[in-house]
Amino acid sequence: KQEVTQIPAALSVPEGENLVLNCSFTDSAIYNLQWFRQDPGKGLTSLLLIQSSQREQTSGRLNASLDKSSGRSTLYIAASQPGDSATYLCAVFFTGANSKLTFGKGITLSVRP
Amino acid sequence: EAGVAQSPRYKIIEKRQSVAFWCNPISGHATLYWYQQILGQGPKLLIQFQNNGVVDDSQLPKDRFSAERLKGVDSTLKIQPAKLEDSAVYLCASSLVRRDRLLGNYEQYFGPGTRLTVT
Numbered sequence: 001k002q003e004v005t006q007i008p009a010a011l012s013v014p015e016g017e018n019l020v021l022n023c024s025f026t027d028s029a030i031y032n033l034q035w036f037r038q039d040p041g042k043g044l045t046s047l048l049l050i051q052s053s054q055r056e057q058t059s060g061r062l063n064a065s066l067d068k069s070s071g072r073s074t075l076y077i078a079a080s081q082p083g084d085s086a087t088y089l090c091a092v093f094f095t096g097a098n099s100k101l102t103f104g105k106g107i108t109l110s111v112r113p
Numbered sequence: 114e115a116g117v118a119q120s121p122r123y124k125i126i127e128k129r130q131s132v133a134f135w136c137n138p139i140s141g142h143a144t145l146y147w148y149q150q151i152l153g154q155g156p157k158l159l160i161q162f163q164n165n166g167v168v169d170d171s172q173l174p175k176d177r178f179s180a181e182r183l184k185g186v187d188s189t190l191k192i193q194p195a196k197l198e199d200s201a202v203y204l205c206a207s208s209l210v211r212r213d214r215l216l217g218n219y220e221q222y223f224g225p226g227t228r229l230t231v232t
Binding site for chain 2: 004034036042043044046089091100101102103104106
């Protein structure tokens, strides 16, 4: 079964800390992987999309890496700010029939001032 | 550029009642998705349209859920009759058409969602 796992479910850090959010997936046959941000009561905002052939993507203070062979991705947030507080979801587009975007449960991040 | 629009934002109904949600995708996006997100879970795809045709509805509970996209633009998702376990946020997303499956999906853009509470 193709699954995406994000552990821990919640994380609290002081402002200014560099942090890493982890995502693991069960099948290395993927098209791509996306990281999303979700604020309370809001929809999802796409942060970074990494194609299967890529190893990382960067946007501002965010860097996402992809290691297909080990079934892992990390989202690195540099110099965290209170405004980064949100839920971060990892989603994988597995290959195969009826392929669809499969989401993890998310990591709820709280950055303390 | 306007984003994905959804209405209503909130809805409270009693079990066994019916409810409908509306979505207007980003202009030019041929692919439209409906997701269900239960509290504490990631979104789960219910149905995917490409233009006005259904691409994937394998996870749609067809005995009570239905969806349509008649003119290939906006879409409605209906639940009839609703159950307590249908309480969730219903998210609509859109993307450009996927021309080559080898490229996987194009980036999906999500609307704000409709929070449904069934009592």
